[in-house]
Amino acid sequence: AQSVTQLDSQVPVFEEAPVELRCNYSSSVSVYLFWYVQYPNQGLQLLLKYLSGSTLVKGINGFEAEFNKSQTSFHLRKPSVHISDTAEYFCAVSLLQGGSEKLVFGKGTKLTVNP
Amino acid sequence: NAGVMQNPRHLVRRRGQEARLRCSPMKGHSHVYWYRQLPEEGLKFMVYLQKENIIDESGMPKERFSAEFPKEGPSILRIQQVVRGDSAAYFCASSTPAGWQETQYFGPGTRLLVL
Numbered sequence: 001a002q003s004v005t006q007l008d009s010q011v012p013v014f015e016e017a018p019v020e021l022r023c024n025y026s027s028s029v030s031v032y033l034f035w036y037v038q039y040p041n042q043g044l045q046l047l048l049k050y051l052s053g054s055t056l057v058k059g060i061n062g063f064e065a066e067f068n069k070s071q072t073s074f075h076l077r078k079p080s081v082h083i084s085d086t087a088e089y090f091c092a093v094s095l096l097q098g099g100s101e102k103l104v105f106g107k108g109t110k111l112t113v114n115p
Numbered sequence: 116n117a118g119v120m121q122n123p124r125h126l127v128r129r130r131g132q133e134a135r136l137r138c139s140p141m142k143g144h145s146h147v148y149w150y151r152q153l154p155e156e157g158l159k160f161m162v163y164l165q166k167e168n169i170i171d172e173s174g175m176p177k178e179r180f181s182a183e184f185p186k187e188g189p190s191i192l193r194i195q196q197v198v199r200g201d202s203a204a205y206f207c208a209s210s211t212p213a214g215w216q217e218t219q220y221f222g223p224g225t226r227l228l229v230l
Contacts, residue, residue, distance in 0.1 A: 004157075036221070043119070043206060044158070044221040090157055100171030102148065103208075103219060105157035 002027040002095045006106035014114050015083055021076040021109045023091030032094040033074040034103065035065055039087045047089075050074065061085070086113045117142065119209050119222035120189075127228045128197045136192040136225045140209030147190040148219060149182060152204040164190060165212070197229045 007022040025031060032051050036044040048059025055067040065076045074091060088110050092103040120139040128134050140147050145166050150158040163171040164184035175182065179197075184190040194201055204226045208219035 006157075034218075041226075043121075043223040044208075046218060046220070049218060092158075098171070100163050100173075102160040102163060102171065102174075103150075103158070104160070105150075107155075107157045 002029075002031070002093050002104050004091050004093050004104055004106035006089075006091055006109050008109050009107065010110045010112070012112045012114060013081055016080050018079050019077065019081050019085075019111065021089050021091075021111065023074045023076065023106060025072055025074065025091075025093045027072075027093060029096075033065075033067060034092040034094070035059065035063070035074075035076050036090045036092060037061075037087045038090065038108075044090065047076070081111075081113045083113050083115060085111060087111060119144075119207055119220055121205075121207050121222035121225050123225060124223060125226050125228070127230065129230050130198055131196050134194040134197050134201070134227055134229075136194075136205050136207075136227070138190040138192070138207030138209075138222060140190070140207075141220055143211060144209035144220070145212050146210045146217075147184050148208040148210075149190075149192050150206045150208065152206060152224075154203075158206060161192075194227075197227075199229050202227055202229045 003026050005024045013019050034049045035047040048057045050057045050067045058064045063078050088108045090108045091106045147164045149161040152158045160174040162182045179195045181193045204224045206224045208221045210217040210219045
């Protein structure tokens with residue numbers, strides 16, 4: 001069964017500092033990985049996705065993530081955060097099973113950027 | 116190109132009433148997914164529908180919950196005889212029929228509160 005673990009429930013950081021949000025997954029088949037961001041009282045917005053090819057994926061708002069198959073990780077990084085990056089971030093893996101496809105999400109990491 | 120639309124954005128019901136949540140997918144999208152987000156939790160898959168077909172309802176509670184996606188009109192998630200435990204944010208996502216691993220685009224959600 002596929003699952004996603006986000007190791008940190010909350011990450012506080014100062015403005016302009018670098019940040020890494022950790023995500024590990026378990027899967028017995030090929031994986032497709034996603035990071036979504038959720039601002040307060042809003043829906044989820046896709047930041048980036050890994051389907052195949054280069055293991056370093058660049059997304060919107062200056063975020064990037066690296067797929068590491070040997071460590072089963074897909075950590076999200078940004079070299080310099082802004083106050084506006086304060087939000088909750090969800091890592092997800094796409095599960096294909098019996099002709100159905102769905103996303104399996106981690107529990108989320110709340111990023112708080114302080115001035 | 117409008118995004119995924121959900122209404123109402125907020126819904127208050129008393130125990131025992133019915134809740135109807137509506138989702139209009141993005142233009143050109145014929146796949147709809149419903150997810151539920153409980154407080155302090157990630158999103159959990161409920162059901163995957165294509166026009167007039169339920170593809171996967173493995174995440175739906177066995178009783179009181181139903182979903183449809185008619186040929187015309189929005190997808191509806193219906194919860195009968197609501198209980199306090201149904202209080203959550205319900206998100207709809209849509210994707211194109213292009214195939215496996217297509218990106219799911221999320222709506223703003225409906226926040227259901229059961230009194």
